[in-house]
Amino acid sequence: MKKKIFSGVQPTGNLHLGNYLGAIKNFVDLNNDIQNECIFCVVDLHAITVSQNPKDLKSNIHETVATFVASGIDPKKSIIFNQSQVSAHSEAAWILSCVARMGWLNRMTQFKEKAGKDKEKASIGLYSYPVLMAADILLYDSTHVPVGDDQKQHLELCRDIAQKFNNDYKIENFFIVPEPLIKKEFSRIMSLKDGLKKMSKSEVSDLSRINLTDDKDQIINKIKKAKTDTLPLPSKIEELDKRPEAKNLIGIYSSLMNNTLQKTIDEFAGKNFSEFKEKLSEIVVNEINPISLKIKELLDDKVFLEKILKDGYEKANEIASKKIKKIHEIVGF
Structure with missing residues (x-):
């Protein structure tokens, strides 16, 4: 059925x-x-x-x-x-x-x-x-x-x-x-500025979210400025519970790649956030930028x-x- x-x-x-x-x-x-x-x-x-x-x-x-x-x-x-x-x-x-x-x-x-x-x-x-x-x-x-x-x-x-x-x-x-x-x-995707708050259109700072109408440069800039901590990326999934910003960014990557959290952790364990953010920006742009362009085209019709x-x-x-x-x-x- x-x-x-x-x-x-x-x-x-x-x-x-x-x-x-x-x-x-x-x-x-x-x-x-x-x-x-x-x-x-x-x-x-x-x-x-x-x-x-x-x-x-x-x-x-x-x-x-x-x-x-x-x-x-x-x-x-x-x-x-x-x-x-x-x-x-x-x-x-x-x-x-x-x-x-x-x-x-x-x-x-x-x-x-x-x-x-x-x-x-x-x-x-x-x-x-x-x-x-x-x-x-x-x-x-x-x-x-x-x-x-x-x-x-x-x-x-x-x-x-x-x-x-x-x-x-x-x-x-x-x-x-x-x-x-x-x-x-x-x-559950959280704010780019605070890993304990849900991503929301009502939050004052536009840097807290990636809008589906954002262009390539806006997406890259927002991910670059996303809040992180000073440690390398974790090697164990249990470590994410104490690192909300890391958990959020890893979660975004995993969702876009259709990965489990563990698979993403295995890929980036021990690496620094700058390297991870570069890869994350690439896949977010690849997924969201075509949608952004199509939304703008449709809104004209x-x-x-x-x-x-x-x-x-x-x-x-x-x-x-x-x-x-x-x-x-x-x-x-």
Whole structure:
């Protein structure tokens, strides 16, 4: 049986190497596997859980689609669409929010991290967005969802909601309970300036990240200035736990080369960072620079990007509309 795979990316601009290695590169592999049916969603409803400039949001939606295609996702093989265009997502989110329990949402650690100390001023959307994420997934009978460490808890909530709905309405397997697709090797990319912080577009210094729109010279300069320590590269994988910056750079190299961390350590053990950074710059440039050039080319063709979204909407809406109609019947609407 084919795997039905659903995943989404927020259109918040400045997609970076962390987004690519943590998600998009994996999307491309999933797209290329004939055993998979893939749906990739530009989740703009999730994006507005924090304030967005409307003009920037529209631009960022196009940039996200361009990044998908430039990275190698084929819109003829997979569905690429814009979440807000398919009204079933918002409608299903409300119905499922009447199934989800407050206690479940109170345990979501990502809300606590994003809301910070002043959570009373956080939006209700930021608090309840895992329910919308569940709606996204369940509307398409998704069997598998690629998730990183920060989304595992949300997928567990999705599974709980699916099971409770099925039990409450006594309809076995109406909602498919999805399984996680978790990369076993290194995938969490950290800041180039601080190995203890996740690479983020919100960090003030642009030197902390490699943007997918960076050119060759920018990439080389950022890797050259990336924080390291004074020791040679380690010879044992256990040493990385005490050397976060070294672990991050070795992890980036390993992810791009499809190596295990141990294989990379074996290759560079005892060597200095200048030699390693030169090799790392070469493979990052080889991987990212063609994507950067293609993104810029695609952004000049808004008609093409809009056609991808229109075609994707028609396919996604057909699936989601049928599912929401059945949900109406089950609930009693």
